[in-house]
Every structure is written in structure tokens, then in C-alpha cells.
Amino acid sequence: MPLADPTPPSSTIPGPAANSPPATPEPASLSDRVDLLVQTGSLLLQHGADAGRVEASLRQMEAGLGIDRIDAIVMSKTILLTATRQEAHHTRVARVPIVGVNMNSLNEIEQLLGLFQQGQVTPEQLKRVLNQIASLPHHYSRSVIVVAVGLACAAFCRLFGGDWAALAITGVAAAIAAWVRMWLNQRQVNYFLVVLLTALTASLVAGSALWLSQTPQSALTAAVLLLVPGVPLINASVDILRGHISAGLARATTSLVVFLGIALGLGIVIRLLQVQL
Amino acid sequence: MSGAELAVLLIQKGGWAAVATLGFAVLFNVPKYALPYCALIGALSYALRTALMTGGMGLVLATLGAALLIGALATILAQRFGVSGTLFAVGPAIPLIPGSYAYKAVMGMVMAANAPEMEPGGELLLAAFDNGLKATLTILFLSFGIALPGLVWSAFRRGGADD
Numbered sequence: 051m052p053l054a055d056p057t058p059p060s061s062t063i064p065g066p067a068a069n070s071p072p073a074t075p076e077p078a079s080l081s082d083r084v085d086l087l088v089q090t091g092s093l094l095l096q097h098g099a100d101a102g103r104v105e106a107s108l109r110q111m112e113a114g115l116g117i118d119r120i121d122a123i124v125m126s127k128t129i130l131l132t133a134t135r136q137e138a139h140h141t142r143v144a145r146v147p148i149v150g151v152n153m154n155s156l157n158e159i160e161q162l163l164g165l166f167q168q169g170q171v172t173p174e175q176l177k178r179v180l181n182q183i184a185s186l187p188h189h190y191s192r193s194v195i196v197v198a199v200g201l202a203c204a205a206f207c208r209l210f211g212g213d214w215a216a217l218a219i220t221g222v223a224a225a226i227a228a229w230v231r232m233w234l235n236q237r238q239v240n241y242f243l244v245v246l247l248t249a250l251t252a253s254l255v256a257g258s259a260l261w262l263s264q265t266p267q268s269a270l271t272a273a274v275l276l277l278v279p280g281v282p283l284i285n286a287s288v289d290i291l292r293g294h295i296s297a298g299l300a301r302a303t304t305s306l307v308v309f310l311g312i313a314l315g316l317g318i319v320i321r322l323l324q325v326q327l
Numbered sequence: 328m329s330g331a332e333l334a335v336l337l338i339q340k341g342g343w344a345a346v347a348t349l350g351f352a353v354l355f356n357v358p359k360y361a362l363p364y365c366a367l368i369g370a371l372s373y374a375l376r377t378a379l380m381t382g383g384m385g386l387v388l389a390t391l392g393a394a395l396l397i398g399a400l401a402t403i404l405a406q407r408f409g410v411s412g413t414l415f416a417v418g419p420a421i422p423l424i425p426g427s428y429a430y431k432a433v434m435g436m437v438m439a440a441n442a443p444e445m446e447p448g449g450e451l452l453l454a455a456f457d458n459g460l461k462a463t464l465t466i467l468f469l470s471f472g473i474a475l476p477g478l479v480w481s482a483f484r485r486g487g488a489d490d
Contacts, residue, residue, distance in 0.1 A: 098355075151354075151355040151356070151417070152355065152356045153352075153355050153356055153357045153358070153413065153414050153417060154356045154357065154358050155356070156411070156413070156414075157358065157410050157411060157414055160410070160411050161409075161410065188356050189356050189357075189358060189359065190353050190356065194353060195353055195354055198349065198350040198351075198353035198354060199350055199351075199353075199354055200350075201346055201349070201350045202346065202347045202348075202349070202350020202351055202354075202421075203347075203350070204346075205343040205344070205346035205347040205350070206343075206347055206422070208343045209340060209343050209344065209347070209422070210427075228354075271427055274430075275426050275427075278421075278424055278426040278429070280351070280417075280420060280421045280424050281355070281417060283424065283466050283470075284417075284420055284424075284466070284469065284470040284473070285470075287466060287467045287469075287470035287471065288470050288474055291467075291470070291471060291474065306433070309429050309430050309432075309433045310433050310437075312430050312433075313430045313433040313434040313437060314437070316430070316434070317434060317437065
């Protein structure tokens with residue numbers, strides 16, 4: 051929770067503003083309002099919302115900001131937005147850095163927007179709380195995440211019929227790979243390189259299953275699964291199904307490139323160790 | 328396969344799927360209170376897909392069934408907690424993604440491209456295409472199945488209460 055307020059889940063909201071009338075928003079400058087819209091949209095997009103969800107959230111803010119009409123185009127990493135108020139209009143193009151899926155932030159922002167729509171939050175408070183949400187720390191520490199990813203891939207190994215030795219090796223390999231991926235991401239390395247190096251790490255470590263396990267294939271297959279771009283893939287089809295074709299195709303292409311990176315990393319190790327998958 | 332054997336298989340698969348779901352839910356920063364629900368949905372949906380496939384259904388349609396279950400449960404929980412259903416749906420969706428098909432497809436294409444000439448039966452290309460088709464349709468049906476219950480619910484509610 052952004053504010054130190056004990057009552058979840060809608061605790062982001064300070065009390066005294068609840069009586070401000072939503073019908074008469076003060077005429078703040080249109081460019082400030084557009085800034086706020088772009089900030090909201092960027093936060094949603096960079097934490098893993100699909101294009102339709104971002105557009106719906108922006109439209110939710112129209113009335114509360116005293117804007118007559120919002121036209122937005124949401125791409126996979128860009129938001130184009132024009133707000134119209136009477137005769138005036140203002141346009142901004144924002145490039146959005148993708149930081150990774152963060153369900154907690156998405157959830158907080160959606161609840162905040164719901165309250166904003168009901169008029170329980172002023173635009174100024176909205177801006178303040180958005181900044182707080184943007185700087186929220188991850189719920190789980192890096193070590194917890196590394197262990198969780200290791201366990202998840204170990205479970206996949208078991209689902210693929212691996213024995214206990216393969217399961218343990220997969221867990222270690224995926225955990226090391228998860229750590230390597232975080233380390234590389236922090237250094238802003240190109241995403242394809244991140245995938246390739248992480249896949250190489252995971253499959254090199256998992257390759258030890260050749261000597262220690264009866265089912266080395268399951269370990270090699272499962273250890274790289276942490277790289278499967280699950281949320282981008284689902285967002286890609288949701289975008290395409292809802293008619294956001296270009297955003298969806300961009301996400302699908304990115305996912306395809308990620309799969310290419312996984313296959314390349316795994317393929318190199320398989321060649322080195324001369325395994326049959 | 329007898330009923331008892333099937334039950335043991337489903338419980339085992341469901342249990343491991345729950346572990347995988349939890350791991351990815353933590354990676355996606357799902358709040359702690361939602362984690363047990365995610366694990367439960369992950370276990371149920373994976374067990375449902377395994378059951379449907381054991382009953383002779385193909386991967387694509389079995390995944391659609393499992394995805395509809397995820398979508399329905401996530402929509403119910405979303406109403407109860409007043410949050411977006413995605414919170415409960417993202418983790419359980421991951422074990423259902425046919426990752427191995429997808430990269431078998433990509434790997435097959437790389438191998439086919441790397442071969443000096445096409446082999447007589449075109450086996451490599453066919454296998455790559457088959458894997459790619461299964462992966463693509465499974466992912467499409469997965470996301471469609473997850474989204475559908477929420478869409479139906481909001482349409483139904485808008486028609487009823489206008490809010």
C-alpha cells in the first residue's frame with residue numbers, strides 16, 4: 051500500500067477529499083491534464099497491461115479531469131494521446147520503457163482509478179498517489195523470486211516426467227538463470243541478448259543432468275521455461291482479439307524473437323553436449 | 328486407466344502445477360493474499376486439462392476448457408475482492424502455455440533452414456509447422472478462454488443493473 055494506512059484493499063485514498071464535488075473540476079491547464087493521463091497510461095503499460103485495458107483506463111478518467119474527449123492509440127511501447135476540451139486540444143507521444151509484469155502495481159492503479167471515477171479523489175491526489183505507486187518496492191525480495199522461479203521450473207520438470215535428480219538440477223539451473231536475467235536486465239542489456247545468455251546459463255547448468263539423472267531431457271527442457279514470455283503472449287492474443295492489431299502483432303513478434311533466443315541458447319548447449327532432445 | 332489411477336495422476340499433476348503457478352505469481356508480484364487462490368486455480372485448471380486429454384480430447388480444445396475454468400474462477404474472485412480478474416488469472420495461465428511446442432517449432436525451423444537441402448519427405452518442416460500450429464492455436468484459445476467469462480459477466484451485469 052502506498053500510504054501507511056492499515057485498511058486494505060482500498061487504502062490508497064486520503065480521507066478529507068471525499069467530499070469534493072466531482073461535477074465542477076477546476077480548469078487546470080490542459081497540458082497538465084494530458085501529462086497526468088500519459089503518466090497513468092505509461093504506468094499501466096510498463097507493468098504489463100494490454101492495450102485495451104490501458105485505453106479503457108484512460109477513458110475512465112475523462113469526466114474526472116473535465117476533458118470532453120480522449121483519443122488514444124496504445125502500441126506495445128508507445129502511447130499517442132490527444133485530449134480535447136471545448137475548442138482546445140493537446141497531443142502527446144510518450145515512449146514507455148517496459149520494466150516487467152507487476153500485478154500489484156496494476157491492481158493499485160485500477161483501484162485508484164475506480165475511486166477517481168467516483169469523484170473520491172482529486173486530480174492532484176491522483177498524481178501524488180500514482181507517484182507513490184510508481185516507487186513501490188516489489189513485494190518479494192530478489193532472493194525469494196530466484197527461489198520461486200527455481201521451484202516453478204522444477205515443478206515443470208516433474209510435469210514432463212523427470213526423476214528427482216533432474217528436478218533438483220532444474221531447480222538450481224533455473225534459479226541461477228533467474229539471477230543472471232535480473233543482473234543483465236539491471237544493466238539494460240538488449241532483450242534478445244538477455245534471453246540468449248540466460249538460456250545458455252540455464253541449459254549449461256541443466257546439462258549436468260546428463261551424468262546425474264536418468265531423464266536429462268526433462269531437465270534441459272524445463273530449465274529454460276522461465277524465459278517463456280507468458281504475459282506478452284497472452285496480451286498479444288487479447289490485443290488482437292479486441293482489435294488492437296498493431297500492438298498485438300508487435301508483442302507476438304517480440305515473443306517469437308524470445309523463443310528464437312531460447313531455442314538458440316538451448317541448441318548451442320545441445321550441440322556442445324551432443325544430446326538428443 | 329482405472330478411476331483411482333486417474334485420481335492419483337490428477338492430484339500429482341495438479342500439485343506440481345500449483346507449485347509452478349506460485350513461482351510465476353511471485354515473479355509477477357501478485358499480492359500475498361491472492362497467492363493461495365492462484366495456486367488453487369492453477370491446480371484445478373491443469374488437472375482439468377490433463378483429465379480432458381486423458382479422455383481423448385486434443386491439446387487445443389482441452390486448453391480452452393481449462394482456460395474457461397480459470398476465467399470463470401478469476402471473475403468470481405475478482406467480484407468478491409473488488410479487483411481485476413487478471414490478478415488471479417496470470418499465474419495459473421503460465422503452466423498451460425505450450426512452451427515446449429513453441430520452441431520445438433522455432434528449433435525445427437532453424438534446423439530446416441540449416442539443412443543443405445530439403446529432405447525428401449520434408450519431415451523437419453512438417454514437424455516444425457505442426458508444432459507451431461499447435462502452439463499458436465493453444466495460446467490463442469488460452470487467452471480467449473481466460474477473457475471470455477469476464478466479458479460475458481460484464482455484459483450481463485451492464486444489461487441488468489446499468490452501472
